[in-house]
Every structure is written in structure tokens, then in C-alpha cells.
Amino acid sequence: MSQQTIEQLKPQVKTAIVDLLYRLADDHLILGHRNSEWTGLGPILEADIAFSSMAQDKMGHALAFYRLLQQLGEPDPDTNAFLRSGDQYRCCSLVCLERGDWAQSVVRHFLFDEATRIRFEALEQSRYEPLAQVARKLRGELKYHTMHGQMNLDKLGDATEESHQRMQDALDRLFPHAMGVFEPTEWDETLAAEGIQPREAELCKTWRSQVADMCAESGLTMPDDVGPIYGGRAGKHPEDLKKLLDDMQKVYRLDPDSEW
Amino acid sequence: MVYPMQEMPLNDKQGDPGYEENLAAFEARVARGDKVEPGDWMPNDYRQQLIRLIHVHANSEICGALPEGGWIPHAPGFKRKLALVSKVQDEVGHAQLLYRAAETLGKPREEMVEELISGKSKYSNVFHYHAETWADVAVIAWLIDAAAIVNQKMMAEGSYGPYSRALKRICYEEAFHLTHGYDMCISLATGSKLQRDMLQDAINRWWKPIMMFHGPSDKESKHTEVLMRWRIKLKSNDAQRQEFLKKYVPKMFNLGLTIPEEWEFRYDEATKEWRYNEPDWDEFLNVVRGNGPASALRLRTRKLAHEEGAWVREALAAAAAGEHVPVPVEMN
């Protein structure tokens, strides 16, 4: 079977792709926003700079997905990001949660980026070529992010009693939310059948086993008796997102028709 | 590389029998335009003045990241959001470069950070004020970065090698900040009434700190003479201020912006200089001593960030030393 271009998409396939792209775009935007909350406030200048740089990348990746959405007839990236309400967002709860301490931020970054790496590896083969192209294009930057995430886990996981405790606490707290990255949707079957993306459950399984190994290597224990927290993909979010969107949209909404 | 202060030769009249001769040779070198490097003979006063200046400069970069950083969550639109995170990240990077330059003179970074948050060392007057609206962010990025560039370009020609090289790189990045700031101001100045008013209001509030940015008038500045002889500083405060005004006041007028009337701004055709009512330098000194509207907040924020990061710094140091805490044995 040949790869699909925009013109050839069947309506329900297009709807499924749009839904997937919103999940990807919103996850990256909200996480980028959260991570940029450290800019100027990081624990050391070097970590501050690295985290800011990755926050920008995440926002840039979000922009790439919003542009794909625009090609499919959805609103332009700014309108989409700055004028949608919380219930229209499709991000998972992991990215919505407040910044927390540095451990929460680096563990979230690690869990999310490992999930993204596994997803993007699959998306590089996607039969929806525009998406496959983006996944291939972002590979290099993402590689840097996962390297950074693993390095943080390695260094902080068992360096001191306090760092170990904080990292383990963050892992315990975030893990159910991280499983929520792979919340199945009604489009799973269509996306899988059309060769656009493997089923969420399948991606989740790969992620879980790889993340468990990495945690163990860093002296951390991945919780294995917890269930996922779902809802984000259906527009149900923790309160944290509302506050975030109020903050993010407040200037833009003063005058949505103007250039800022 | 950090050079501990205790190991620095104390080159002053008491500590160095050949001081007068060495000083003459040093001043001749500097006058020729030679760069002074960390291991070279330098008068103790030169070292102390440079540490003071670089430290204040580094503090200013790190404190400057706060008013703008506070607006990152509110930046309207992808373009502004990305540019602002990148700008603030650069400012943090500048602090890092500058702390490193100061370390070559024997002052460890940790000590400089401690002195900043304890209020012992100063930072630029402009960061003692609140950024109240989005237009403040635009004005900071345009006019304050512009004013800083005038200063930093000059300092980059100075005699101390590590500081001069750090400043060259900083100036390169500042040029992007200026473009980003000017672009934001153009959008606001040519936008809706709400946006134009917001921008003018920001100018009205920021004009005083901007006029004070280059420091007290030459009549009042106590360090200028020796700093200029040692080529740490190449232009007086007033000369820098005029350079800034000549370049940017016409651009402001072009955007339809005005300068608050109480300054009685006028251009003197004869001297080709701007004339204005002199800023209140006592107020300036009071502000940089930590009594500005946002001074307490800035230090509180820096202190909190520093304290919250303590466990990370400790852990990273332990990790670098190869330490691991015993890990509980896996159950299965």
C-alpha cells in the first residue's frame, strides 16, 4: 500500500488523524509551557539553560503539529493554542500538573520523553507521510532530550538520600499520569488499521518495560501495582490546566485580532 | 578555572616592594591596548574594581531574567513565547559567562551568588522595578537591551581579556534581543488603541529607570577616572547615555511614542546632544541599594530559587564524586 496524502484521506481517517495530532500538539505545548516555568529559576545556571532550551524545543514541536492540523483545515497555530478552552484541549494529565520541585519536573520530562521516543519511532513509519516527516525531522532534538532525561535520572536517582527520596516520590506520584499518555481513544483501531500509528496499548507496553529497566539502573523502583489516570484525551483535565490556560491566554485574549 | 583569592598576589603598596615599577609597566601595557590575562601582574585595585563590575553585571543578568521570565507564561502567540524563552535563557547564559570571568580573578561563583541574595552586592537599577504589563516586556527587550548594548560594546574593548571576550559573545546575542524587542514594540505601536496605550504607558513608567541606567552623571560618579585610566571603562556615563539617546529617541518618535513632559527633552543643534532635566541621583542610589519598588521581591525570588535548588546542587556534586546511596534490593 502506498503512503497517504491529505487529498486521499477518507473522512473517518482524517478525523482520527486530527484527533491524534491534537493530542500530540497539546501535550508538547503544555509540557513546554510547564518546563519554561523554570527559566531563570533553575537549581544551577547550567541546568536552567538546558531545560529552557528543551522547553523551547517542545513548543517548537507543538508548533509543527499545529501546522499539520492547519493543513487539514483546522485553525492556525496561535488561534488553536491561545483561544481554545480547557475542555477542547486533548493533552494528558501528566503535562498539566503543576511544575512542582525539580525532581517532579525532571521525572516528568524523562517519562514523557521516553514515551515520545517510542511513539516517534513508530510514527517515522507512519503511512500518513506528513506526520512521518515531522517525526523524522524531530528525531535529533528528541534524542538530546531523552539523553538529558536519562542523565538526570542517573545522577539524581541515587546520589544522596534526599535526591533519591525526591526522585522516587516524583516517580510514584507521576507514574499513573504517565500511563495516561497512552489513554486509548475511539480512533485507536482506525489509526492502527490504516498504518498511521500502532495501538496505544502496544506503545504503552514497550514504554513500560524500557522505563522499568532505566529506573532500576538509576536506583529507582517503578511502581507496578498502579492503574493509569485517564481523561485528558476526552477533554477532562486536572484543575491545574485551567490556571495554566488562564495564564497563557490572558494577554492574547486582550485583543485576539491584533498582532502582538 | 577558579583561582582562589587567598592565592592571589596582593599587588598594592604594602604587599609588593616593586609596586611602583610594576604599576608603571602595567599602565603602559594597558595604554598600548594590550589585554591583561588572569596570571598577569595587575594592581590589587584593578582586580577588585573588575570583580565588583563583573559581579554587578552578572547579578544584573540573573536578576534581569526575573521580570521578563515572569511574563513567559503570558507571552501572546508562539513567536513571542519562543523568542522570550530564548532571550531569558540567553540572559541566564550571560550570567554564567560573567561569573566565570569573575572567577578568573579569584571570586568563586557560590560566593557571588550568596552576596547577591544577601543583598551585599548590587545589580542594575532597572531590575529593581516591576514589569507590570506585556508592553513592559517589549520596552525592556528593546530599550533596556539597547542601553545595555551601548555599555557592553564599550566594555568589550576593555583591558581585561576574559571579561572582554565574554562581552563580545554577549553582545552578539544581545543584538537578537534588540531585534526581538524592537519588533514587539513595532507591533504594539502600530496595533490597536489598547496596544498603543499600553506601550506608551510602559514608556512613561520606564523612562526614569532608563535615563538612570548608565549611572550617575560624570560630575557625581566616583570611580570613572581610575577605571578609564586602566581601560576598564572607555566612555563616561554621560557619553554612553548620549550615545543611547541619539540612536533611540528618534526611533521612538518615529513609532509615535513620546517622552514624559517633566523631562523637558530637547535636541541641542549646536552640540548635537539631547538636553533634559537631570535625574535624581539620590533616588538612583537609593534604588540600587535595594530600596526600589521590586527590590525585595527580586531578592526573595532569587533566594527561594537558590534554596529550592540546594538539594540538586548537593546531589550533582555527590554524583560527580561518584557517590551512590545504597539502593533497596529488588523484591522479585
Ligand SMILES: [Fe+2]
Ligand atoms: Fe544579557
Ligand SMILES: [Fe+2]
Ligand atoms: Fe539581553
